[in-house]
Amino acid sequence: MTKILRVAVIGAGRMGADHIQRLNTRIHGAEVAAVVDVDLARAQAAIEGIPGAVALADADEALNSGDVNAVLIATPGFLHEDILLKAIAKDIPILCEKPLTPDAESAWKIVEAEQKLGRKRIQVGFMRRFDAEYAALGKIIRDSELGELLMLHHQHRNPTTPAGFTNEMLINDSVVHEFDAIRYFTGEEITSVQVRLGKATRNAPAGQHDPQHVLIETESGVLADVEIYVNAKFGYEVATQASFEDGIVSIGGDKGAYTRSNGRWGGAVTPGFEERFGAAYDVEIQSWVDAALRDEIGGPTAWDGYATAACCEAGVEAQKNGEKVAVKLNAKPALYS
Numbered sequence: 001m002t003k004i005l006r007v008a009v010i011g012a013g014r015m016g017a018d019h020i021q022r023l024n025t026r027i028h029g030a031e032v033a034a035v036v037d038v039d040l041a042r043a044q045a046a047i048e049g050i051p052g053a054v055a056l057a058d059a060d061e062a063l064n065s066g067d068v069n070a071v072l073i074a075t076p077g078f079l080h081e082d083i084l085l086k087a088i089a090k091d092i093p094i095l096c097e098k099p100l101t102p103d104a105e106s107a108w109k110i111v112e113a114e115q116k117l118g119r120k121r122i123q124v125g126f127m128r129r130f131d132a133e134y135a136a137l138g139k140i141i142r143d144s145e146l147g148e149l150l151m152l153h154h155q156h157r158n159p160t161t162p163a164g165f166t167n168e169m170l171i172n173d174s175v176v177h178e179f180d181a182i183r184y185f186t187g188e189e190i191t192s193v194q195v196r197l198g199k200a201t202r203n204a205p206a207g208q209h210d211p212q213h214v215l216i217e218t219e220s221g222v223l224a225d226v227e228i229y230v231n232a233k234f235g236y237e238v239a240t241q242a243s244f245e246d247g248i249v250s251i252g253g254d255k256g257a258y259t260r261s262n263g264r265w266g267g268a269v270t271p272g273f274e275e276r277f278g279a280a281y282d283v284e285i286q287s288w289v290d291a292a293l294r295d296e297i298g299g300p301t302a303w304d305g306y307a308t309a310a311c312c313e314a315g316v317e318a319q320k321n322g323e324k325v326a327v328k329l330n331a332k333p334a335l336y337s
């Protein structure tokens with residue numbers, strides 16, 4: 001059995017660099033063996049101060065190196081499929097940042113490749129499942145503490161979006177997290193998605209309709225809605241209110257010091273996802289490493305990646321036609337039951 005993970009991190013951008021620091025400073029049982037980025041200078045900067053790590057410009061070189069026995073994929077989503085297939089062929093533990101791949105067809109190819117391998121090797125980076133408040137709400141639902149869960153109301157608000165953030169990306173890059181959260185909370189598949197485009201903010205770039213209201217239904221009829229509002233200016237917020245038969249649970253409000261001064265009261269607004277989910281990323285990656293050392297995975301599966309890709313496809317279609325669009329899923333393979 002592997003004693004320590006020697007991880008190749010592919011992609012040293014915003015998320016990759018964050019995971020490299022995490023692996024190097026806070027995670028037990030794993031070390032950064034290699035950092036790969038087409039921008040070699042970025043890979044070199046990312047390994048600074050990490051003993052025994054090499055910077056490379058080619059993922060194949062890292063995967064074929066005898067010094068690497070696990071891979072963390074943090075390149076843009078459209079590049080995941082190729083690296084995933086190569087890493088599956090190596091039969092090594094894989095942490096793949098969300099999305100697994102950008103569409104259901106390519107995600108299904110990954111599910112099929114893993115099935116052929118015969119064991120789960122891929123954990124998908126849906127980190128919200130590792131957030132303490134998400135876990136607490138998940139437990140209330142699973143233990144039926146407040147009776148049956150009836151509805152979920154989600155708010156997903158960003159201060160602004162990077163250049164090139166398209167209308168489809170509101171679904172594929174943002175609401176994808178709620179698709180996973182709703183599947184995680186309910187333990188059910190999502191059956192349909194509808195998107196309503198109402199009054200839009202003047203602060204959205206051309207071609208982007210913001211905010212949008214996404215209406216979702218699960219197998220047992222739990223209704224969920226998401227306000228996705230990516231140019232909300234005030235700060236970052238990912239919050240959920242869950243309605244049960246016997247109570248209401250809210251998670252995700254701003255936390256921290258409550259200050260009264262100069263005739264005003266208040267606290268600081270969370271600026272971004274790194275601050276909101278920093279601790280969850282740590283728990284996520286530690287869970288991946290601990291499980292990988294037992295030849296298991298410690299979080300969302302390739303099936304979860306495939307199912308959320310199918311929800312995104314339905315969501316993008318619904319954005320365009322305004323209709324309630326059914327989510328189409330292949331039968332779930334026994335490997336994921």
Ligand SMILES: NC(=O)c1ccc[n+]([C@@H]2O[C@H](COP(=O)([O-])OP(=O)(O)OC[C@H]3O[C@@H](n4cnc5c(N)ncnc54)[C@H](O)[C@@H]3O)[C@@H](O)[C@H]2O)c1
Pocket residue numbers: 010011012013014015016036037038039042057059073074075076077079097098099125126127173273
């Ligand atoms: N879980 C989350 O909350 C979360 C948050 C942000 C991003 N992400 C995901 O993380 C991934 C990376 O996003 P990001 O924001 O860090 O992007 P980014 O653009 O900041 O970084 C991507 C990096 O990949 C490198 N790259 C491009 N092609 C490459 C190749 N062929 N081989 C090696 N490196 C290559 C780029 O040079 C860049 O450094 C995406 O899948 C994104 O959806 C997840």
